[in-house]
Amino acid sequence: MKVALFVTCLVDMFRTNVGKATVELLEHLGCEVEFPESQVCCGQPAYNSGYVEEAKKAAKNMIRAFEKTEYVVTPSGSCATMFLEYAHIFKDDPEWKDRAKELAEKTYELTQFIVEVLKITDVGAKLEGKATYHTSCHMKRLLGVKDAPFTLLSHVEGLQVEPLPNAQNCCGFGGTFSVKMSPISKQMVDEKVNSVMETGADYLIGADCGCLMNIGGRMERLGKKVKVMHIAEVLNSR
Amino acid sequence: MAMKINDKKFNDRVNQGIHDSVMRRAVSSAQERLYTRRLSAAEELGNWEQWRDLGEQIRQHTLENLDYYLMQLSENVSRRGGHVFFAKTKEEAVQYIKEVVERKQAKKIVKSKSMVTEEINMNQTLESLGCEVIESDLGEYILQIDDHEPPSHIVAPALHKNKSQIRDIFKEKLGYEQSDDPYEMTKFVRGILREKFMEAEIGVTGCNFAVANTGSICLVTNEGNADLVMSIPKTQIAVMGMERIVPTMEELDVLVSLLCRSAVGQKLTSYITVAGPIVEGEGDGPEEFHLVVVDNGRSEILGSQFRQVLQCIRCAACINVCPVYRHIGGHSYGSIYPGPIGAVLTPLLDGYDDFKDLPYASSLCAACTDACPVKIPLHELLIKHRQVIVEKEGRAPLVEKLAMKMFEMGASSAALYRLGSKLAPTATSPFTSGERFSKGIGPLKNWMEIREFPAPSKERFRDWFKKHKKKG
Numbered sequence: 001m002k003v004a005l006f007v008t009c010l011v012d013m014f015r016t017n018v019g020k021a022t023v024e025l026l027e028h029l030g031c032e033v034e035f036p037e038s039q040v041c042c043g044q045p046a047y048n049s050g051y052v053e054e055a056k057k058a059a060k061n062m063i064r065a066f067e068k069t070e071y072v073v074t075p076s077g078s079c080a081t082m083f084l085e086y087a088h089i090f091k092d093d094p095e096w097k098d099r100a101k102e103l104a105e106k107t108y109e110l111t112q113f114i115v116e117v118l119k120i121t122d123v124g125a126k127l128e129g130k131a132t133y134h135t136s137c138h139m140k141r142l143l144g145v146k147d148a149p150f151t152l153l154s155h156v157e158g159l160q161v162e163p164l165p166n167a168q169n170c171c172g173f174g175g176t177f178s179v180k181m182s183p184i185s186k187q188m189v190d191e192k193v194n195s196v197m198e199t200g201a202d203y204l205i206g207a208d209c210g211c212l213m214n215i216g217g218r219m220e221r222l223g224k225k226v227k228v229m230h231i232a233e234v235l236n237s238r
Numbered sequence: 239m240a241m242k243i244n245d246k247k248f249n250d251r252v253n254q255g256i257h258d259s260v261m262r263r264a265v266s267s268a269q270e271r272l273y274t275r276r277l278s279a280a281e282e283l284g285n286w287e288q289w290r291d292l293g294e295q296i297r298q299h300t301l302e303n304l305d306y307y308l309m310q311l312s313e314n315v316s317r318r319g320g321h322v323f324f325a326k327t328k329e330e331a332v333q334y335i336k337e338v339v340e341r342k343q344a345k346k347i348v349k350s351k352s353m354v355t356e357e358i359n360m361n362q363t364l365e366s367l368g369c370e371v372i373e374s375d376l377g378e379y380i381l382q383i384d385d386h387e388p389p390s391h392i393v394a395p396a397l398h399k400n401k402s403q404i405r406d407i408f409k410e411k412l413g414y415e416q417s418d419d420p421y422e423m424t425k426f427v428r429g430i431l432r433e434k435f436m437e438a439e440i441g442v443t444g445c446n447f448a449v450a451n452t453g454s455i456c457l458v459t460n461e462g463n464a465d466l467v468m469s470i471p472k473t474q475i476a477v478m479g480m481e482r483i484v485p486t487m488e489e490l491d492v493l494v495s496l497l498c499r500s501a502v503g504q505k506l507t508s509y510i511t512v513a514g515p516i517v518e519g520e521g522d523g524p525e526e527f528h529l530v531v532v533d534n535g536r537s538e539i540l541g542s543q544f545r546q547v548l549q550c551i552r553c554a555a556c557i558n559v560c561p562v563y564r565h566i567g568g569h570s571y572g573s574i575y576p577g578p579i580g581a582v583l584t585p586l587l588d589g590y591d592d593f594k595d596l597p598y599a600s601s602l603c604a605a606c607t608d609a610c611p612v613k614i615p616l617h618e619l620l621i622k623h624r625q626v627i628v629e630k631e632g633r634a635p636l637v638e639k640l641a642m643k644m645f646e647m648g649a650s651s652a653a654l655y656r657l658g659s660k661l662a663p664t665a666t667s668p669f670t671s672g673e674r675f676s677k678g679i680g681p682l683k684n685w686m687e688i689r690e691f692p693a694p695s696k697e698r699f700r701d702w703f704k705k706h707k708k709k710g
Contacts, residue, residue: 007700009659009698012659012693012700013659013662013695013698013699014694014695014696015692016698016699016702019699019702020702023703023706035703040648040651040652040654041645041649045645046619046642046646046649047621048624049622049624049638049642050623050624050625050626050627050628050629050634051457051627051628051642051645051646052625053646054642054643054645054649057646057649057650060650061541061650061651064650115581137602137603137604137605138604139604140580141605141607142604147350167417167461168605169365170561170605171600172561174600174602174603175602176681177601177602178684178685179681179682179683179684179685181252181562181598181599181601182687182688183253183256184252184562184565184599185601186688187256187565187566188561188565188601189688190687191561191565213689213691213692214689216690217685217690217692218689220674220689220690221688221689221690228453232705235484
């Protein structure tokens with residue numbers, strides 16, 4: 001199966017290993033991965049800040065970049081949600097409406113793709129230790145992907161997954177919110193760090209690099225020894 | 239009190255909220271309690287999502303035909319002998335109420351809980367006429383005797399206080415000498431309020447829903463105070479936001495179920511009363527009944543892209559799940575309407591001058607949208623506000639505008655992005671050490687006050703991918 005990878009700008013520039021793990025994992029599961037070179041950012045930071053015109057330009061670039069692909073897979077629930085949002089953004093634009101809708105319909109978050117399209121629940125991964133999983137808001141509430149990460153993690157050999165207390169709470173990332181409203185964001189991320197520490201986990205796993213950079217960056221500053229891993233890296237451990 | 243509850247700047251209010259540990263404990267324990275209760279009340283109903291769909295449909299249908307239903311309501315109230323007044327502005331609403339009070343030469347007024355009377359600043363105006371206006375909802379009463387402290391929540395106005403603080407207020411203001419046991423304190427206030435009910439000449443209520451085809455209003459409480467307000471005084475004035483209307487009892491049934499379960503996690507609250515002008519043969523009820531329908535900017539919202547906010551049934555479910563609200567408390571919003579609903583509604587009713595920060599007081603986690611029983615896309619409406627602030631109001635900071643311009647250039651041109659991202663590790667090298675930034679620059683400054691930020695990878699993913707493919 002041919003899969004076009006939407007790697008996200010955070011992964012491209014800062015969390016390269018997540019991109020590598022995603023490619024290796026998909027290849028391991030029998031997919032042929034391609035990477036449309038002209039992809040940049042999905043435009044979410046601009047869109048969520050109210051800069052819709054700027055976001056539209058980014059969106060058009062992405063629609064063009066992925067136009068000739070069958071499946072689009074991304075290691076981010078939040079960025080996948082933004083692709084879905086394109087259909088809404090261009091709903092009154094006759095030129096882009098259908099193209100946006102087409103992209104939205106073929107876009108999948110990584111774990112969602114593995115479980116729903118590839119119909120695989122055990123990817124044959126192995127990782128020793130105790131982990132907890134951070135449910136990211138956009139992936140759960142807007143994309144509606146709730147169970148896929150847990151299903152896949154439950155089959156990772158050697159991994160014990162502890163439920164994260166108050167998992168429904170946002171970690172306080174929120175894109176520009178984390179810098180624009182930093183005093184509030186701090187309270188939120190501290191609450192999340194406390195929940196993570198309560199589990200006694202060795203690993204904090206998530207499916208969105210934004211949240212992981214937020215919680216991980218705070219834990220690092222506080223000297224907490226929890227290792228932060230993207231779910232692609234966990235599923236690619238063997 | 240009107241919309242605005244204090245003059246402090248947003249950041250100062252937030253700072254104060256964050257450092258108020260008593261408030262934060264009170265809010266977070268209330269949120270926790272209400273969250274669990276709401277979920278179990280929703281689950282109990284079985285098909286909660288279908289109920290939400292139904293709630294949304296009813297509210298949207300009503301808003302689409304609001305003129306028709308308001309006319310029907312008005313005719314039916316009049317037919318039953320009541321008076322209806324449509325107030326375009328808050329001033330008109332208060333003026334009408336003032337005239338009724340003056341005509342009745344009333345000095346003693348008792349109220350049940352009503353956000354719209356806060357919105358139009360009714361109490362202060364009536365007090366300036368020399369009237370005693372008593373809030374009979376326990377939470378509102380606590381705030382009223384505590385030097386008119388503003389509400390911090392739309393359903394539980396004194397949510398930010400704990401019981402020992404309340405005991406202290408009762409002690410200082412009312413000479414209360416017993417314990418902080420809620421039962422004892424409530425019993426004490428009940429004694430005081432009973433007298434107030436008996437002597438009141440006018441009762442003022444809000445209106446959870448007005449029923450168009452019967453000309454009645456529905457009040458939902460747990461204390462039963464609204465029932466006394468609308469049955470003892472000879473004159474009743476009900477004040478409603480223009481949109482708080484249902485076509486018939488059938489829709490009322492659905493919305494009351496959604497309201498009670500979402501607000502307090504109960505199947506039904508202890509008292510749900512549907513009444514209006516007294517009908518011949520009824521034993522009690524007001525001899526004179528006035529319904530004040532308040533527009534105060536709602537017509538404008540109805541015709542705008544924010545229309546869905548008028549679906550709101552004031553259950554506060556969005557407030558009860560909001561993490562921002564939990565940490566900063568209701569007063570930080572600076573408006574009588576706090577939380578996600580307040581952040582959407584307040585700038586619409588009272589402008590951006592005092593409230594332009596509110597749409598940004600959200601991480602867009604969408605917990606609010608998820609909790610809303612009538613499916614208002616609250617987080618989307620917050621983004622729309624941000625869009626208005628940027629495009630129409632031109633109030634976005636210059637630095638942000640420049641940053642977004644640069645973003646637009648980089649994100650829409652792959653070539654430019656490729657160059658920028660290629661140069662990033664070198665360009666940022668003076669500020670990085672090893673795998674992380676060592677110094678916050680630009681927008682990273684705030685980030686790095688509390689967290690680390692990773693340095694750009696030496697090799698971008700896209701460069702690795704090319705090599706990976708070549709390897710085959």
